[in-house]
Amino acid sequence: MRCDVVAIGTELLLGQIVDTNSAWLGEQLSAAGIDSCLQVKVGDNLERMVKAIRSTLADADAVIICGGLGPTHDDITREAIAEIMGVELEFDDAVGMAISEMFASRNRRMPEINMRQAMVPKGAAIIEQRRGTAPGLICPVGDKVIYAVPGVPYELYEMFERAILPDLLTRSGSASVISSRVLRTWGESESGLNERLFGVIEQLESVGNPTLAFLASGWEGIKVRLTAKSSTQAEVVAILDKWEETVRGAIGDIVFGVDTDTMESVVLQMLRERGLTLGLAESVTGGLVAGRLTGIEGASAVFRGGVVSYATEVKHSVLGVRSDMVVNEEAAIEMAVGACKVLGASVGLALTGVAGPASQEGVKPGTLCVGVCLPDGTTASATYSLPAVRDQMRQLSVISALDFLRRHIREL
Amino acid sequence: MRCDVVAIGTELLLGQIVDTNSAWLGEQLSAAGIDSCLQVKVGDNLERMVKAIRSTLADADAVIICGGLGPTHDDITREAIAEIMGVELEFDDAVGMAISEMFASRNRRMPEINMRQAMVPKGAAIIEQRRGTAPGLICPVGDKVIYAVPGVPYELYEMFERAILPDLLTRSGSASVISSRVLRTWGESESGLNERLFGVIEQLESVGNPTLAFLASGWEGIKVRLTAKSSTQAEVVAILDKWEETVRGAIGDIVFGVDTDTMESVVLQMLRERGLTLGLAESVTGGLVAGRLTGIEGASAVFRGGVVSYATEVKHSVLGVRSDMVVNEEAAIEMAVGACKVLGASVGLALTGVAGPASQEGVKPGTLCVGVCLPDGTTASATYSLPAVRDQMRQLSVISALDFLRRHIREL
Numbered sequence: 138m139r140c141d142v143v144a145i146g147t148e149l150l151l152g153q154i155v156d157t158n159s160a161w162l163g164e165q166l167s168a169a170g171i172d173s174c175l176q177v178k179v180g181d182n183l184e185r186m187v188k189a190i191r192s193t194l195a196d197a198d199a200v201i202i203c204g205g206l207g208p209t210h211d212d213i214t215r216e217a218i219a220e221i222m223g224v225e226l227e228f229d230d231a232v233g234m235a236i237s238e239m240f241a242s243r244n245r246r247m248p249e250i251n252m253r254q255a256m257v258p259k260g261a262a263i264i265e266q267r268r269g270t271a272p273g274l275i276c277p278v279g280d281k282v283i284y285a286v287p288g289v290p291y292e293l294y295e296m297f298e299r300a301i302l303p304d305l306l307t308r309s310g311s312a313s314v315i316s317s318r319v320l321r322t323w324g325e326s327e328s329g330l331n332e333r334l335f336g337v338i339e340q341l342e343s344v345g346n347p348t349l350a351f352l353a354s355g356w357e358g359i360k361v362r363l364t365a366k367s368s369t370q371a372e373v374v375a376i377l378d379k380w381e382e383t384v385r386g387a388i389g390d391i392v393f394g395v396d397t398d399t400m401e402s403v404v405l406q407m408l409r410e411r412g413l414t415l416g417l418a419e420s421v422t423g424g425l426v427a428g429r430l431t432g433i434e435g436a437s438a439v440f441r442g443g444v445v446s447y448a449t450e451v452k453h454s455v456l457g458v459r460s461d462m463v464v465n466e467e468a469a470i471e472m473a474v475g476a477c478k479v480l481g482a483s484v485g486l487a488l489t490g491v492a493g494p495a496s497q498e499g500v501k502p503g504t505l506c507v508g509v510c511l512p513d514g515t516t517a518s519a520t521y522s523l524p525a526v527r528d529q530m531r532q533l534s535v536i537s538a539l540d541f542l543r544r545h546i547r548e549l
Numbered sequence: 550m551r552c553d554v555v556a557i558g559t560e561l562l563l564g565q566i567v568d569t570n571s572a573w574l575g576e577q578l579s580a581a582g583i584d585s586c587l588q589v590k591v592g593d594n595l596e597r598m599v600k601a602i603r604s605t606l607a608d609a610d611a612v613i614i615c616g617g618l619g620p621t622h623d624d625i626t627r628e629a630i631a632e633i634m635g636v637e638l639e640f641d642d643a644v645g646m647a648i649s650e651m652f653a654s655r656n657r658r659m660p661e662i663n664m665r666q667a668m669v670p671k672g673a674a675i676i677e678q679r680r681g682t683a684p685g686l687i688c689p690v691g692d693k694v695i696y697a698v699p700g701v702p703y704e705l706y707e708m709f710e711r712a713i714l715p716d717l718l719t720r721s722g723s724a725s726v727i728s729s730r731v732l733r734t735w736g737e738s739e740s741g742l743n744e745r746l747f748g749v750i751e752q753l754e755s756v757g758n759p760t761l762a763f764l765a766s767g768w769e770g771i772k773v774r775l776t777a778k779s780s781t782q783a784e785v786v787a788i789l790d791k792w793e794e795t796v797r798g799a800i801g802d803i804v805f806g807v808d809t810d811t812m813e814s815v816v817l818q819m820l821r822e823r824g825l826t827l828g829l830a831e832s833v834t835g836g837l838v839a840g841r842l843t844g845i846e847g848a849s850a851v852f853r854g855g856v857v858s859y860a861t862e863v864k865h866s867v868l869g870v871r872s873d874m875v876v877n878e879e880a881a882i883e884m885a886v887g888a889c890k891v892l893g894a895s896v897g898l899a900l901t902g903v904a905g906p907a908s909q910e911g912v913k914p915g916t917l918c919v920g921v922c923l924p925d926g927t928t929a930s931a932t933y934s935l936p937a938v939r940d941q942m943r944q945l946s947v948i949s950a951l952d953f954l955r956r957h958i959r960e961l
Contacts, residue, residue: 150585152576153764155569159590164564173562174597178571178588185586192604352565417857423843424836427857431835434906434939442863445829445839445855447848451892455854455867480863494846527846 138309139172141197143190145205145214146288147180158203158293165297168364169315170348171305181205186217190283194221198281199305201297204288206271208251214285218276219258221283226256232263236270264300268292275304282308313366318377320384321394323358323540327351330359333388340383347380356532357399361388393543400539401429407546408439408484413512416482417443418456418472420463421490421505425535441482446472452489455479464489464500466518469508477510484546485510488538492527503530507538509545517545550721551584553609555602557617557626558700559592570615570705577709580762580776581727583717593617598629602695606633610693611717613709616700618683620663626697630688631670633695638668644675648682676712680704687716694720725778730789732796733806735770735952739763742771745800752795759792768944769811773800805955812951813841819958820851820896825924828894829855830868830884832875833902833917837947853894858884864901867891876901876912878930881920889922897922898954900946905937915942919950921957929957 142159149156159176166173175196179189186205194200205214219226233255240247254271257263264273264286273296274285284301286293306313322330330351331338341349347365354360361384365376385392394403408415417427417440427443430436444455452458456475458468472487486509493502503525508518519541523533554571561568571588578585587608591601598617606612617626631638645667652659666683669675676685676698685708686697696713698705718725734742742763743750753761759777766772773796777788797804806815820827829839829852839855842848856867864870868887870880884899898921905914915937920930931953935945 149572150575150588151579152572152574155567155572157567160561160564160567162564163562167563174592174594175601176562176590180586182586188608189587196600419836419839422840423848423852424831424839424855424857425843427831427836427859428834428840431837431857431859432940432943436835437859440835440859442859442867443836443855443857444867445836445843445857447839447843447852447854448893451854454893455891479867480860481866528844531844 138170138199138305139174139197140166140199140201140305141173141193142176142201142203143186143193144176144178144203144288145181145186146178147182147211149178150180158288158290161290161294162201162203162297165302168317168350168362169302169306170311170364170366171309181211181213183213183217183220186213187220190217191221194278194281194283199308200283201301202283202285203293206254206273206285206287208248208253208270212253215253215256215258215274218261218274218283218285222258222260222276222278224259227259228252229255229257229263232257232272235266235272239270264296266292266296268295273300275300311366313368314370314373315364315366316370316373316377317362317364318381319352319396320361320363320381320392321358321398321400322361322388322391323393323400323536325359325388325391327353327359330361330388330391334361334384337383337387341380347376349384356529356536358393358536361392390544390547393540399433400536400543402433404539404543404546405430405433405436405439407543411546411549413484413546413549414439414441414482416441416476416480416485418476418485418487419443419445420447420452420472420488421492422488422531422534422538423447425531426486426488426538429535441480444476444479462498464491464498464504464506466506466508466520469506470510470516470518471508473508473510473516483512484542486538486542488534490530490534492530493525494527501525505530505534505537507541509542511545511549517541550582550611550717551586551609552578552611552613552717553585553605554588554613554615555598555605556588556590556615556700557593557598558590559594559623561590562592570700570702573702573706574613574615574709577714580729580774581714581718582723582760582776582778583721593623593625595625595629595632598625599632602629603633606690606693606695611720612693612695613713614695614697615705618666618685618697618699620660620665620682624665627665627668627670627686630673630686630695630697634670634672634688634690636671639671640664641667641669641675644669644684647678647684651682676708678704678708680707685712687712723778725780726782726785727776727778728782728785728789729774729776730793731764731808732773732775732793732804733770733810733812734773734800734803735805735812735948737771737800737803739765739771742773742800742803746773746796749795749799753792759788761796768941768948770805770948773804802956802959805952811845812948812955814845816951816955816958817842817845817848817851819955823958823961825896825958825961826851826853826894828853828888828892828897830888830897830899831855831857832859832864832884832900833904834900834943834946834950835859837943838898838900838950841947841951853892856888856891874910876903876910876916876918878918878920878932881918882922882928882930883920885920885922885928895924896954896958898950900950902942902946904939904942906939913937917942917946917949919953921954923957923961929953
């Protein structure tokens with residue numbers, strides 16, 4: 138089964154928006170065992186759209202078209218599909234009603250032009266819209282199919298999962314339920330993971346279900362994705378449960394979370410469960426750790442605050458660091474202890490280091506020192522050698538330090 | 550002149566990497582008055598690559614191929630182009646030498662396989678590589694042309710600007726120098742800018758050179774891009790200087806910077822020029838402002854540090870805020886004054902507000918209060934109503950607060 142993608146919009150070609158939809162679709166299709174071999178961007182021009190969609194469909198079993206379903210005169214995906222199907226557009230009463238009701242429910246006047254969104258190529262099926270105004274379309278073309286979805290990512294995601302993927306699976310004859318589970322890891326390279334999982338991967342290759350893929354996600358770590366197929370959701374979950382356990386058995390505490398977990402959400406959750414509060418002291422990361430933690434709703438139940446002690450004197454005056462040398466593990470521990478005291482927190486985490494480009498106190502760019510202090514008064518520290526590229530060093534510092542903290546509070 | 554783009558790489562189709570290169574190229578091409586009507590992603594498969602490149606070239610005057618120039622067996626852009634040109638690949642001594650020397654200069658052993666990168670389709674011209682190992686290629690196909698560049702963005706950008714754009718302009722017969730200048734703005738909507746610049750845009754439309762475009766950049770503001778053409782660089786600069794002045798005359802202090810300036814780099818520079826230092830107090834943004842400022846090299850000369858006073862008690866105990874109600878302008882000013890004192894800074898900036906989803910102290914999500922204190926002891930404050938979506942609210946708060954500070958230190 139091959140399903141290619143055509144993204145519509147002159148703004149994509151002008152680089153005003155980066156097309157992330159087709160990458161997302163490619164990832165979902167591949168997880169479902171469906172090939173996506175060509176992905177095309179074309180502007181809001183009827184002739185070029187028709188040509189691009191036709192030639193893409195010629196080599197594929199299905200094409201997903203993203204965008205061009207809006208109400209304005211340059212939204213012409215409906216017209217392009219009708220031309221390819223060789224049919225007329227018809228007004229769909231049910232869709233028209235749904236759009237009017239959507240506006241009414243938000244107490245907004247509906248511009249007449251929105252009724253364009255209720256025009257449907259004759260013979261197409263509707264994918265009900267649950268988040269916006271434009272419905273999606275399923276359009277048979279001989280024994281092939283064109284799907285059309287809005288370009289707004291969260292509308293597209295929802296329609297793909299609810300309507301398009303099941304339809305593709307039915308067409309491919311697999312008629313099965315497919316589901317993925319992502320294990321989030323930190324602290325091991327892709328080749329290291331591969332080595333540790335060698336036996337598991339061999340087993341999986343002989344079984345064939347689930348499949349396992351590594352997705353490198355830069356300073357968010359490496360994702361290990363298991364994708365299982367079966368005839369019911371319960372069976373799929375059982376397969377994923379079993380193999381998650383096997384994978385965890387092989388790589389252990391490198392797994393910090395599952396699916397939508399992030400390192401910061403996991404750390405906050407672990408602190409919350411233990412009734413602990415957190416205070417931060419940041420030098421080299423200059424507030425990035427605090428910024429990430431407070432991005433999580435409900436962080437205030439756990440996170441007391443932070444001191445961004447960028448100037449050395451601030452480390453002395455606010456945090457009570459004694460030494461003049463402030464890029465070492467001892468200083469990191471003093472900063473963590475100081476943060477606990479000043480901010481009234483039960484756990485303290487501190488980062489000091491050199492982002493570069495120049496060395497500091499004779500310490501090389503890329504060096505990170507992390508200090509932790511725990512409720513019983515014990516402390517811990519570590520030094521990391523990270524790449525000496527400023528932005529990369531700072532972002533890797535954030536996740537390295539949070540992972541160090543995670544490993545210490547797990548024991549509490 | 551029409552120049553389309555083909556991005557090569559199975560990882561792009563699988564969604565492991567989002568293709569940002571073709572969006573960047575589209576933006577550059579459009580600024581130069583060259584159309585880009587189709588942009589394609591295809592995997593590392595010779596047959597499909599040849600087909601995609603051929604069909605793209607059929608409708609365009611030129612095609613830029615990004616990626617597939619690496620040393621490994623799945624990097625087959627060179628082979629695909631040779632097939633389309635109907636020629637053999639030949640070993641290029643000069644390229645081979647340059648690659649060996651690059652490895653030698655880094656004291657690294659060169660894997661034999663890297664010599665694949667010195668294979669060049671017969672009749673192609675070389676674009677010298679200045680940042681990595683793979684050279685770029687200029688490959689004539691009849692009266693059309695295929696360019697090949699590495700997929701590594703900063704190698705691609707450099708080769709495009711140095712070799713491809715000038716070659717395209719020569720081919721298009723314009724033989725002129727093209728250059729853009731971007732005015733960074735904050736504080737006015739696109740339609741507002743359009744209204745204020747109505748007269749300027751009318752004038753420009755009759756002159757035709759430079760062109761003016763608005764590029765909406767989300768929480769980084771709106772960019773106003775002027776693009777001028779002329780026969781020499783000096784003339785282009787003179788045109789841009791003249792029209793920059795005209796645009797600034799119409800929109801004034803909404804312009805906060807030019808080209809690669811960011812709000813944080815501009816604020817740091819203004820403080821540095823005035824011999825001032827900065828202390829921050831952040832609540833709702835939880836460290837994001839500090840994180841942005843410290844992303845700029847050399848921030849330590851100006852930025853003393855920050856207090857992330859997430860818990861209300863931290864506002865009282867560390868910053869000396871008196872009231873129990875902490876989401877208002879009075880509290881923001883007290884936070885700014887406290888930050889100056891605690892951190893030993895001459896200028897203080899504070900942010901307090903409600904990111905949501907719930908209200909706080911009866912204040913609606915989306916509300917931001919900013920406080921500033923200046924070296925002469927004067928203070929200033931403002932309240933903003935921002936969208937009540939957590940991430941958006943926090944990011945808009947960062948730039949709104951820095952812009953508020955910018956307007957106040959400008960007067961000093």
